[in-house]
Amino acid sequence: MFKKLAATLVVLLGAGAVTAQEITYRADVAPLWKSRCVACHGAQAPERADFLLNEKGYAAKSQGPRMDSYERLIAFIAWPDTGALMRRLDDGTSPYAGGKPGNMYLYLGSTDQERADNLKLVKAWVGDGAWALNRWNKRGDVPMISKEQLDNIQAKY
Ligand code: HEC
Numbered sequence: 001m002f003k004k005l006a007a008t009l010v011v012l013l014g015a016g017a018v019t020a021q022e023i024t025y026r027a028d029v030a031p032l033w034k035s036r037c038v039a040c041h042g043a044q045a046p047e048r049a050d051f052l053l054n055e056k057g058y059a060a061k062s063q064g065p066r067m068d069s070y071e072r073l074i075a076f077i078a079w080p081d082t083g084a085l086m087r088r089l090d091d092g093t094s095p096y097a098g099g100k101p102g103n104m105y106l107y108l109g110s111t112d113q114e115r116a117d118n119l120k121l122v123k124a125w126v127g128d129g130a131w132a133l134n135r136w137n138k139r140g141d142v143p144m145i146s147k148e149q150l151d152n153i154q155a156k157y
Pocket residue numbers: 033036037038039040041058059060062063064065076081084085088089103104107108
């Protein structure tokens with residue numbers, strides 16, 4: 001009896017997770033990214049490591065680090081730039097955001113509604129429980145990212 005119940009629960013919970021899992025980089029995130037982020041993070045932009053050598057110089061030319069592929073983008077979610085995508089795109093409501101939206105949030109859309117909808121999509125893509133602003137290492141009051149938080153990352157291709 002208990003076994004049966006447990007099996008039913010697994011099926012139900014599994015079904016609930018399907019929607020989030022169906023959001024993919026190819027179908028959902030890449031098109032959004034191309035319309036909203038490519039201008040400053042595309043093929044003309046420096047690779048992340050290069051960017052870091054002259055952050056101010058590149059930023060002055062409206063060039064951020066290049067993130068125009070799945071692998072490149074993941075570097076700003078998981079490692080080495082753990083949580084960067086989340087810190088920059090957050091609307092200010094997440095823990096450690098200090099009530100302030102990240103400075104790339106604005107680019108998520110041209111209206112509040114569009115920004116909110118696109119943020120919801122990116123959040124669901126990154127994964128339930130994986131939208132964390134923490135870095136790889138502790139900084140100030142912000143603890144380091146936990147293995148549990150990293151385990152929640154879906155970011156399906
Ligand atoms: C008008 C140009 C512009 C647009 C459009 C833009 N960005 Fe940026 N972005 C920058 C610049 C310049 C920097 C580097 C300066 C800074 O850190 O703010 C940056 C930094 C970032 C960083 C931090 C990288 C790091 O060093 O850790 C992330 C993440 C990011 N952008 C994501 C995005 C996303 C996602 C979009 C689309 C929704 C986007 N940006 C749209 C110019 C832009």
